[in-house]
Structures are given as structure tokens and as C-alpha cells.
Amino acid sequence: MTTNFYQRVYTLLKKIPKGKVATYGQIATLASSPRSARVVGWALHILSEPEMKRIPWQRVINRKGIISTTCADHPRDLQKLLLESEGVEVKKKEDFYWVDLEKYQWKF
């Protein structure tokens, strides 16, 4: 399948330990494509609702630890709540949410 990349991404997402977060580049690297961070983001973008319920998409954030979701269907507020419910501290800024990567980034 050519969509093997997406599947690989999803599989990796499910491997992220609870209470940890990962960056797009990190997932892309694990998926054997260190420069495919954007594709990783897209993989999450096309997730159907049932998929989103079983995949920890909320644990994926950008390199700065900021929730960079621009999609109205994927509220930053929801992501914040999901992360907090897992024990991840999400800090609030005026225009965005962010996580302390040094403390919560998934080390592998």
C-alpha cells in the first residue's frame, strides 16, 4: 500500500506513552522519513472521528511544543483537555497552548 506511511504514523502514535507528547518531526523520523513532518500532520488531519477516538493525536505537537492546529474541526481546547486528562501540563498563552517539551517530550 502506498498509504503504509500513514499506517506507520498511526501505529507510532499509539506507542506514545501516556502522559508524554511527541513532535511531528519525531514521528516522521520514526516513520523512516525525517523530513515528512508535514505529512504526519496531514495524516492526523484526515483522521476520521472513530480513528481520533482510538489514536492519541493530541500527543502530537510541533517542534516548539505548541499546539499548531489551525483546523476548526480539531479544537485546540479539546486537545488541551485531552492532554491534561493524561497528566500533561498544558500552558495557556493568549493565542495558543503549549507544552514543556523538556519535561513531557517522549524519549525513545
Next chain:
DNA sequence: CTTATGACTTTCA
């Protein structure tokens, strides 16, 4: 097959 797009990242001015 060529062009366009995106929940990103890195580099250059």
C-alpha cells in the same frame, strides 16, 4: 505525469 497543498522544520538575512 505535473501541479498544488499542508496540524512542520531548518536555515538565511
Next chain:
DNA sequence: CTGAAAGCCATAA
């Protein structure tokens, strides 16, 4: 140091 621009990869049309 801060801001802007290009790069990169997979998928859709």
C-alpha cells in the same frame, strides 16, 4: 535575537 523564506515528503486532483 527576530522575522521571513525555502525545503521536503506523501497525497489529492
